[in-house]
Amino acid sequence: MATDPFSSAKTYQLLIDVTESVQVIVGRLGSFHFPAGLYVYTGSALRNFEARVKRHLSPAKKMHWHIDYLLAAQGVGVREVFCFSEAECVVNQRTGGEIVVAGFGSSDCRSGCCSHLKRLDSSE
Numbered sequence: 126m127a128t129d130p131f132s133s134a135k136t137y138q139l140l141i142d143v144t145e146s147v148q149v150i151v152g153r154l155g156s157f158h159f160p161a162g163l164y165v166y167t168g169s170a171l172r173n174f175e176a177r178v179k180r181h182l183s184p185a186k187k188m189h190w191h192i193d194y195l196l197a198a199q200g201v202g203v204r205e206v207f208c209f210s211e212a213e214c215v216v217n218q219r220t221g222g223e224i225v226v227a228g229f230g231s232s233d234c235r236s237g238c239c240s241h242l243k244r245l246d247s248s249e
């Protein structure tokens with residue numbers, strides 16, 4: 126590899142496969158129904174970026190972020206990871222899709238995203 130894809134990245138998107146509809150308790154946010162489909166989760170890490178992304182891909186971990194609960198559910202997996210040098214909310218807001226759970230991953234969001242998890246339109 127000639128270039129390190131993580132060197133300038135601070136925002137990542139996880140492309141997530143939900144193979145069948147699941148009911149997930151997302152920590153203190155509550156219990157939610159996630160219809161089967163492709164989801165995009167947008168997050169960021171200003172430090173230890175690569176470690177954060179690897180953490181999301183690791184099956185064994187303590188539940189901490191909202192996304193941890195979804196990824197731990199049966200039939201849910203990360204299909205692909207994308208990295209960006211722009212701010213998390215900029216990337217999130219230009220991503221189309223339907224908000225399934227308001228407040229998911231956006232507890233500390235100051236840009237009015239409503240949710241940092243979106244379900245992609247199945248026609249896309």
Ligand SMILES: [Zn+2]
Nearest residue numbers: 214234236238
């Ligand atoms: Zn945001």
